[in-house]
Structures are given as C-alpha cells and as structure tokens.
Amino acid sequence: MLLKELDALSVLPQTPARDIELERLRKRLETARAELYSRLTPWQRVLVARHPNRPNMVDFIERLFSDFTELHGDRRFADDRAIVGGFALYRGESVMVVGHQKGSDTKQKIYRNFGYAKPEGYRKAIRLMRLAEKFDRSIVVFIDTPAAYPGVESEERGIAEAIAYNLREMMTLEVPVVVVVTGEGGSGGALGIAIGDRILMLEHAIYSVIPPEGCAAILWRD
Structure with missing residues (x-):
C-alpha cells in the first residue's frame, strides 16, 4: 500500500508539499520494513x-x-x-x-x-x-x-x-x-x-x- 502511494506521488509535478509527503512516506516504509524483517522466522530468513x-x-x-x-x-x-x-x-x-x-x-x-x-x-x-x-x-x-x-x-x-x-x-x-x-x-x-x-x-x-x-x-x- 505504501509503495503504491509512493509511486503515485512520484509521478505528480514537483512541489514542496509533494516532497514533504514523499519523505514522510519513505520514512514510514523504512520503519515498516525494519519491523517486518525483525519478526522473520528462521525459515523466512532462509x-x-x-x-x-x-x-x-x-x-x-x-x-x-x-x-x-x-x-x-x-x-x-x-x-x-x-x-x-x-x-x-x-x-x-x-x-x-x-x-x-x-x-x-x-x-x-x-x-x-x-x-x-x-x-x-x-x-x-x-x-x-x-x-x-x-x-x-x-x-x-x-x-x-x-x-x-x-x-x-x-x-x-x-x-x-x-x-x-x-x-x-x-x-x-x-x-x-x-x-x-x-x-x-x-x-x-x-x-x-x-x-x-x-x-x-x-x-x-x-x-x-x-x-x-x-x-x-x-x-x-x-
């Protein structure tokens, strides 16, 4: 979902508001990814x-x-x-x-x-x-x-x-x-x-x- 929002925002004309929102979404994505990888099972790590x-x-x-x-x-x-x-x-x-x-x-x-x-x-x-x-x-x-x-x-x-x-x-x-x-x-x-x-x-x-x-x-x- 976050990736779709990022992709949609990326194609919009560049404005200060768009850049701020892109940065916010990137941080949310990084946090979500870190949380996901911290909960991997041993087999998922394989x-x-x-x-x-x-x-x-x-x-x-x-x-x-x-x-x-x-x-x-x-x-x-x-x-x-x-x-x-x-x-x-x-x-x-x-x-x-x-x-x-x-x-x-x-x-x-x-x-x-x-x-x-x-x-x-x-x-x-x-x-x-x-x-x-x-x-x-x-x-x-x-x-x-x-x-x-x-x-x-x-x-x-x-x-x-x-x-x-x-x-x-x-x-x-x-x-x-x-x-x-x-x-x-x-x-x-x-x-x-x-x-x-x-x-x-x-x-x-x-x-x-x-x-x-x-x-x-x-x-x-x-």
Whole structure:
C-alpha cells in the first residue's frame, strides 16, 4: 500500500508539499520494513537469503570492482562455472576475486549449476588464490551456495579431498583474505573457499553446517 502511494506521488509535478509527503512516506516504509524483517522466522530468513533478486557474484563484481579479468579452469579436469574468479581492481588496488555464482534466471542457474560447485571448482579456486599469493595480491571471496554438488561425479572426482585440501592451503596463504557471505553459506560447499583473515556476512545471509532440507532429511526423515 505504501509503495503504491509512493509511486503515485512520484509521478505528480514537483512541489514542496509533494516532497514533504514523499519523505514522510519513505520514512514510514523504512520503519515498516525494519519491523517486518525483525519478526522473520528462521525459515523466512532462509527464503530471504535465497531470494532470486538478491545480488549475486557477478553483480558484486560489476558494482565494486573494475577491469575484472576472469580466469578459467583447474588445470586438471575442467572449468566449473559455479565458481567465478579473476583479477580486478578495487579502489585502484589489484586484487583476486573468487566466489560462487548461482545465476540470475533459469537459463543462467542451469549453466552455473545453481551455485553447487564440483571438485574442479574448488581446485580452480585454490589455484587462483595461489596465483594471487605469487603476485602478492589480496583475495576477496564471495560465498553464496547451498552446498557442494552432491552428485556421483563429485564423489568420483574427490569432492571431500578437494574441500579438505583447500582448508589446509587457505590457512597457509600469506596474503590478506576477506570472505563475505552474501546469501547462503551452506556446509562444506561454503567452507571450501571460506577460510580468511576476516569473515563478514550481509544482513539476512545464512551460514550453516548443512542446508535446512538436508538436516530435516537426516534428523526427521522429512
């Protein structure tokens, strides 16, 4: 209702009275939104973290960085499109940016495997991080994944080993690493690229040892 009133007022000719009323409605909207989000249930918070309009990796790259040059492949098997990474400039400083990419529409989500990274994705990520270390570049990591990909091919190619290897290697990196959980931080899928000097979370992001559906399946067979 408030949004409709705001939209209706916005198209009216600009007058002092209109501007005052617009400001009043904006404040009411901010108050109502803050109250609504303060009463979210745990499941509603999960839905907010998964909202399709939530910014994804590519959005952050476009808005925060310049001169992004994407790097591909793990040099062993394939290029996992669920993990995006490359050099970029942040406020004039060269950094390495790595993170999960879910995709913004159905076609992109399928192309990106819905953000479920496979072993080659984690191996690509650590390859890029070691490359950043070689050139003394800081690393910025964006986390947004339900989990690592649980398919048979992931098991065959060593998903557990890939994640464990990354945990060990990231702990020894000699350059600054900043990790930001932007949406979902699900299980080992998140942790596999989430070891850093600073770990931050956006408001209404989630970070858990297992996706809620997986937890329900194990504990309650639901």
